[in-house]
Amino acid sequence: MKLYHADLYRLEDPDQVAQLALDEISSDGVLVVEWPERAGDRVLPEEHLRVDFEVTGENSRTLSVSAEGQRAQEMVKAMSDGGAQDSSRVVAEGGS
Numbered sequence: 001m002k003l004y005h006a007d008l009y010r011l012e013d014p015d016q017v018a019q020l021a022l023d024e025i026s027s028d029g030v031l032v033v034e035w036p037e038r039a040g041d042r043v044l045p046e047e048h049l050r051v052d053f054e055v056t057g058e059n060s061r062t063l064s065v066s067a068e069g070q071r072a073q074e075m076v077k078a079m080s081d082g083g084a085q086d087s088s089r090v091v092a093e094g095g096s
Contacts, residue, residue, distance in 0.1 A: 001030060002030070003029055004029055004032065005034070006032070006033045008035040008039050008043070011038040014040035017040075047069025048068050048069065048072060049076070065079060
């Protein structure tokens with residue numbers, strides 16, 4: 001499966017995301033979007049996974065994965081240890 005990456009940090013206006021044609025470019029794979037809030041509601045499909053990173057120390061991060069839609073919720077449930085009760089979110093912590 002192909003993996004595509006879009007970093008939207010430098011967008012100045014949410015309308016600029018249309019010029020990127022992200023759905024066309026990534027139609028045969030998975031699209032990972034950094035700074036999706038820069039695009040407003042124009043970049044995330046109705047069903048998606050969202051991964052948020054939180055800096056918890058010099059060498060550690062907490063990842064929170066949340067799901068929108070049934071398939072995405074099933075993915076989060078599969079990622080969680082033993083099948084979480086809340087199939088819309090899983091949290092993982094780690095560091096070196």
